Amino acid sequence: MAMSFIRKLMLSSLIVLIPFAASAQTFVFTAIPDEDESKLVERFRGIADYLQQELDVEVKYIPVKSYAAAISAFRNNQVQLAWFGGLSGVQARELVPGSQAIAQGVEDQAFFNYFIAHKSTGLERSETLPEEVRGKTFTFGSKGSTSGRLIPEYHIRTIFNEAPEDVFSRVGFSGNHTRTLRLVEAGTYEVGAINYAVWEKELEDGNINTDDVKVIWKTPAYPNYQWTIRGDIDERYGDGFMDKVREALLAMDDPALLESFPRSGFIPTSNENYEPIRTVAEQIGILD
Amino acid sequence: MYLSPTAKISLLFLAIAVAALFFADIAITTVNPWRDLGQFFLGVATPDFFSTEGLATALLRTVAFAFVGVALGAACGFLLSLVYRFYPVRVFCAFIRAIHELFWALIFLQFFGFHPLTGVLAIAIPYAGIFAKVYSEILEESDPVPGRLLPPGTGVVSAFLYARIPDCWVQMRTYTAYRLECGLRSSAILGFVGLPTLGFYLETSFSQGLYSEAGAMLIMFYVLIATIPLWVKPKLLPVYVLSAPFFLGEGMPIVWGNVERFFTEDIIPAPIRNGEGLADLGAWFNDLMLNEALPGIWNTLLLTQIALVATGILALLAFPLISNHFGGPVRRTSGHVFLVIARSTPEYILAYILLQLWGPSMLPAAVALALHNGGIIGHLIGRQTNTLQLRPDAPNGFNRYSWELVPRVYRSFLAFLFYRWEIIMRETAILGILGIYTLGFYVDSAIQQIRFDRAMVLILITALLNIGIDILGRYIRRKLALQTMPTC
Numbered sequence: 001m002a003m004s005f006i007r008k009l010m011l012s013s014l015i016v017l018i019p020f021a022a023s024a025q026t027f028v029f030t031a032i033p034d035e036d037e038s039k040l041v042e043r044f045r046g047i048a049d050y051l052q053q054e055l056d057v058e059v060k061y062i063p064v065k066s067y068a069a070a071i072s073a074f075r076n077n078q079v080q081l082a083w084f085g086g087l088s089g090v091q092a093r094e095l096v097p098g099s100q101a102i103a104q105g106v107e108d109q110a111f112f113n114y115f116i117a118h119k120s121t122g123l124e125r126s127e128t129l130p131e132e133v134r135g136k137t138f139t140f141g142s143k144g145s146t147s148g149r150l151i152p153e154y155h156i157r158t159i160f161n162e163a164p165e166d167v168f169s170r171v172g173f174s175g176n177h178t179r180t181l182r183l184v185e186a187g188t189y190e191v192g193a194i195n196y197a198v199w200e201k202e203l204e205d206g207n208i209n210t211d212d213v214k215v216i217w218k219t220p221a222y223p224n225y226q227w228t229i230r231g232d233i234d235e236r237y238g239d240g241f242m243d244k245v246r247e248a249l250l251a252m253d254d255p256a257l258l259e260s261f262p263r264s265g266f267i268p269t270s271n272e273n274y275e276p277i278r279t280v281a282e283q284i285g286i287l288d
Numbered sequence: 289m290y291l292s293p294t295a296k297i298s299l300l301f302l303a304i305a306v307a308a309l310f311f312a313d314i315a316i317t318t319v320n321p322w323r324d325l326g327q328f329f330l331g332v333a334t335p336d337f338f339s340t341e342g343l344a345t346a347l348l349r350t351v352a353f354a355f356v357g358v359a360l361g362a363a364c365g366f367l368l369s370l371v372y373r374f375y376p377v378r379v380f381c382a383f384i385r386a387i388h389e390l391f392w393a394l395i396f397l398q399f400f401g402f403h404p405l406t407g408v409l410a411i412a413i414p415y416a417g418i419f420a421k422v423y424s425e426i427l428e429e430s431d432p433v434p435g436r437l438l439p440p441g442t443g444v445v446s447a448f449l450y451a452r453i454p455d456c457w458v459q460m461r462t463y464t465a466y467r468l469e470c471g472l473r474s475s476a477i478l479g480f481v482g483l484p485t486l487g488f489y490l491e492t493s494f495s496q497g498l499y500s501e502a503g504a505m506l507i508m509f510y511v512l513i514a515t516i517p518l519w520v521k522p523k524l525l526p527v528y529v530l531s532a533p534f535f536l537g538e539g540m541p542i543v544w545g546n547v548e549r550f551f552t553e554d555i556i557p558a559p560i561r562n563g564e565g566l567a568d569l570g571a572w573f574n575d576l577m578l579n580e581a582l583p584g585i586w587n588t589l590l591l592t593q594i595a596l597v598a599t600g601i602l603a604l605l606a607f608p609l610i611s612n613h614f615g616g617p618v619r620r621t622s623g624h625v626f627l628v629i630a631r632s633t634p635e636y637i638l639a640y641i642l643l644q645l646w647g648p649s650m651l652p653a654a655v656a657l658a659l660h661n662g663g664i665i666g667h668l669i670g671r672q673t674n675t676l677q678l679r680p681d682a683p684n685g686f687n688r689y690s691w692e693l694v695p696r697v698y699r700s701f702l703a704f705l706f707y708r709w710e711i712i713m714r715e716t717a718i719l720g721i722l723g724i725y726t727l728g729f730y731v732d733s734a735i736q737q738i739r740f741d742r743a744m745v746l747i748l749i750t751a752l753l754n755i756g757i758d759i760l761g762r763y764i765r766r767k768l769a770l771q772t773m774p775t776c
Contacts, residue, residue: 028540037492062402062540065482065491068736069397078401078540091738120319137317143736170317172648173723179495187319188647286737288558 026058027051027237031083032070034145035198036178037063043260044083050257054248057237067144071095080233081245086111086146086224086277087286093271094287098231101271102242103249104223105263109273111224112196113147115217116180118187123216129159130216138168139189141180146224146277148177152193154280155219178202185213195224201262222280223273227266293768294702298600305597308590313725314654317647324645331499332506339501342489347508348535350485353404353478354471355532357411361471362464364412365419372424385417386710386754388718389474390636391728391747393481394735399550401543404536407483411474415467422463422774430455461522463774469516470776473634476509480636480721484537490637494644506633513632554740561741576742580734581749584720584727588753591650591726592713595657599712600705602662606630607670607697608689613678627670630663635715636722643722653719653726657712664775665704669697703770710758711776717750727753 029051031044044061052059062079064070067088073079075095084092093099115133117123123132141148153164160167172189174180177198184192185208199215202208227249233242249266252258258265281287291299318324337343371377393410400406434451479487486509493501520528553561559568608614609623635656642652673693682692720728727750734743765772 036496038496065480065488066736068738069482071738072398073401073540076399076401076546077543095738118319143733170648175495182497183647186324188317288739 025237026060027055027081028060028062028079029081029083030062030064030070030073030079032067032085032088032142032145033064034085034142034148034176034195036176039178039260043257046254046257046260050252050254051245051248054251055241055244067142071144074099074228074230077230077232080236081227081229084226084228085144086222086226086274087150087281088144088146089226089228090274090278090281091144091287092228096230099228100231100242101226101228101269101274102246103266104226104269104273105261106265106267107197107263108224108226108269109267110221111147112221113151113219114194114196114199114215115152115191115219116184116194116199116213117191117216118184118189119212119214120187121190123191123214125214125216128217129155133191133216134160134167135169136190137170137172137188138164139172139174139180139183139192140164141173141177141193141195142175143173145176146222147195148180148193149173150277150281150284150286151219151222153284157284181208181213185209187212191216197262222276223269226269226274294698297764297768298702301593301600302597305593308593312590312594312650312654314651315647315649316651317649318645321646327497328499328503328641328645331501332503334500335504335507336500337504337508339498339504343505343508345537346479346484346486346489346505347512349483349537350472350475350479350509351512352532352535353407353411353483353485354468354475355528356408356536357475358415358464358468358471359529359532360408360412361415362419362467364416366423368416368420369423369427372420377420381417381420382755382758383417383751385414385421386714386751386758387414387747388714388750389414390477390481390718390721391731391750393478393483394731394743395747397481398554398735398740399546401540401546402482403539403542404533405542406539407475407478407485408536410478411471415471415474418774418776419464419467423460426456426459426463427452465516465520467776468520469513472513472516473632477634477636480640484539487637491640494640506637510629510632514628550740555744557741557745558739573745576745580730580742581727581746583725584717584730584746585749585753587650587724588713588717588720588726588750591653591657591719591724592709592716592757594650595654595661595712595716596705596709598654598658599661599665599708600701602658603665603669603701603705604694606662606666607673608693610667610670611673611693613673613676613688613693623670627663627667630659631667633660635660636718639719639724640722643724648723650724653716653722653724656719657715661708661712665701665708668704668775669701672697672700699768699770700772702768703765703772704775706761706765706770707772707775709761710754713757714750714754717753 031040033040041063048059048061062073064073067085070082070084071088071092074082074092082092089101093101115129117133121132121136123130140152143149156164156167164171168191174183174192177195180192180194181199181202183189196218229242229245233245234240246268250268252266278287368377368381372381389410392413393406396406396409430452434455435447438447438451476486479485479489480491482488486505490502490505493505557569557572559572606627610620610627638656638659639653642656646652676693676696678688678692682688717727720726720730721732723729727746731743731746731750734740734746
């Protein structure tokens with residue numbers, strides 16, 4: 001009995017090691033998890049259907065749990081296209097030589113952030129980040145986020161000349177923008193930094209109680225989200241595939257799809273447009 | 289005043305925990321914690337079993353990963369146990385089990401990506417280390433007499449199979465089955481880093497405040513664990529183990545070049561990778577130690593000591609709930625339900641839930657660790673009191689508790705507690721991923737910044753810390769002559 005049990009165990013462990021079959025020619029993409037997952041899944045399933053129609057290959061979207069997971073999947077060639085933020089795009093393109101930023105939203109040329117505050121702080125909108133935020137509790141979005149981490153941290157450091165941990169009494173990472181909004185609205189954190197697009201969309205959809213949470217500062221503009229594609233894509237899917245993907249993204253005009261981002265349309269972009277983001281990331285030590 | 293060694297050590301640990309409380313970050317930061325908690329319980333009370341398309345798949349994957357991971361871990365652990373007497377093997381096993389499943393998963397995710405192998409190995413590797421240790425202990429304690437009775441010239445293999453294994457078989461089987469339950473918990477939490485198990489969907493529902501969905505998942509998970517005796521039968525086991533690999537899901541194909549890159553580039557400290565000098569390496573290491581490792585170690589130790597004592601207090605308060613010496617059947621049943629829920633919910637999930645409700649600080653983590661571990665120990669010593677026969681004129685109520693039962697189970701209570709010390713520390717470190725500033729926080733930050741060299745050093749430090757606590761825990765247990773069986 002012992003032997004047969006051991007034999008069965010060993011046999012089953014062999015089976016595990018047999019590589020799993022996967023359809024090789026599926027074009028897979030992912031996106032950084034910057035908002036509620038159900039919203040992302042709905043949005044990007046729509047994009048997958050659209051791309052499948054335009055590109056004549058099977059297209060699949062896989063949801064991931066962190067910004068790093070999106071970058072790793074792109075780097076490991078398990079996804080070939082990704083909707084990155086400014087910072088994650090810079091990180092990913094550095095890790096995958098030849099990869100290209102091919103399209104950005106019209107709004108992403110000059111993206112900005114809101115600093116928001118709970119009503120209990122009594123803070124009102126002003127021209128800069130007011131000194132009164134000192135000593136309050138503060139939440140970023142995700143650790144690897146441009147609008148949730150990099151840009152707010154940069155401005156906090158520039159305005160106060162101190163690290164965020166020294167300015168605020170407690171610094172947290174909510175995980176994503178929707179969560180930042182909910183946490184500040186509930187007062188868990190007194191102040192937070194949020195991507196303006198998420199704020200505006202939630203406001204429009206009536207999901208924000210503006211008595212409880214207010215915008216207190218709008219940051220200067222910076223380049224943000226973009227579609228980044230691997231450089232070796234043509235070798236795998238045939239010549240001209242990268243151009244086809246770019247054209248498909250730029251030609252996207254379905255109002256429902258665009259509204260889900262929300263972007264008014266997509267325009268061409270290039271790696272160089274994101275140099276300012278790299279500079280900032282190096283300054284605050286996120287990039288070497 | 290004379291104090292017994294067990295009392296002395298208890299008071300010492302209590303004093304350390306109280307001192308730690310002064311340094312620890314304990315707070316409820318939400319404005320309305322009770323309203324949120326109420327909403328959560330309302331969600332659990334009104335579970336929605338049909339809203340998520342993924343619930344059935346998630347459970348299936350959770351079970352599949354648990355079976356494959358535990359089976360592979362048991363097989364490798366068994367082989368390792370045969371050579372466990374060699375010092376390097378022991379060190380190797382101590383090392384692989386000192387790294388938490390989630391850390392293993394985070395490592396494999398970097399080069400296997402979302403391939404089922406990531407989840408399988410994340411469970412199998414640390415479990416192999418644990419199995420090796422426990423199996424070898426069981427084998428060591430087997431009765432030597434049958435072996436001596438064998439005729440001269442009996443082969444080593446025959447002697448092992450006919451004289452050692454039969455004596456240990458029941459114990460090994462019991463332990464392996466018990467470990468399967470642990471495997472289900474490990475499998476469930478792997479979802480939090482992106483594998484397709486229960487944690488994946490639980491995180492999704494929970495982070496969006498969909499408590500009825502999250503409640504349904506938790507209830508299904510409890511049912512799954514509570515019904516293990518019904519669906520895990522010795523005869524069905526081979527069927528499960530053989531079919532489980534086919535239910536892991538497809539994942540993404542492995543690109544082997546990534547594996548090479550990870551080991552030859554990613555984890556090499558940046559100054560060496562970039563061909564800078566030793567001075568730069570020193571500066572790199574200094575920076576890492578000062579700004580990440582030391583604060584991480586400090587917070588991990590603080591939280592571990594607080595959680596350890598809280599676990600002990602909770603276990604002592606909770607064991608009467610299921611003890612035959614108190615209360616009627618109704619209370620004992622509800623006591624059982626409470627303890628089953630407390631010990632079936634992985635610390636990680638409990639901490640995740642409490643963090644959402646109370647806001648970030650060490651408090652939710654300490655409560656989660658105490659609930660889970662206190663539930664386990666309370667259950668074990670509660671059961672132990674049921675084997676005690678009290679005199680017919682034994683006192684009742686509080687006197688029975690404090691003068692009859694607690695003194696009788698106190699030694700095994702301490703044994704369990706010190707056994708779990710290392711486990712609590714391993715979990716404490718991992719809870720950092722949720723945003724408490726323990727070592728896991730810095731590991732996660734390094735991974736989020738794609739700095740795997742830093743992440744690996746921090747994981748290594750975490751492992752060494754766990755090994756240190758394990759040795760200390762065993763030393764204390766030996767000093768006090770405390771014996772226990774392994775728990776997870």
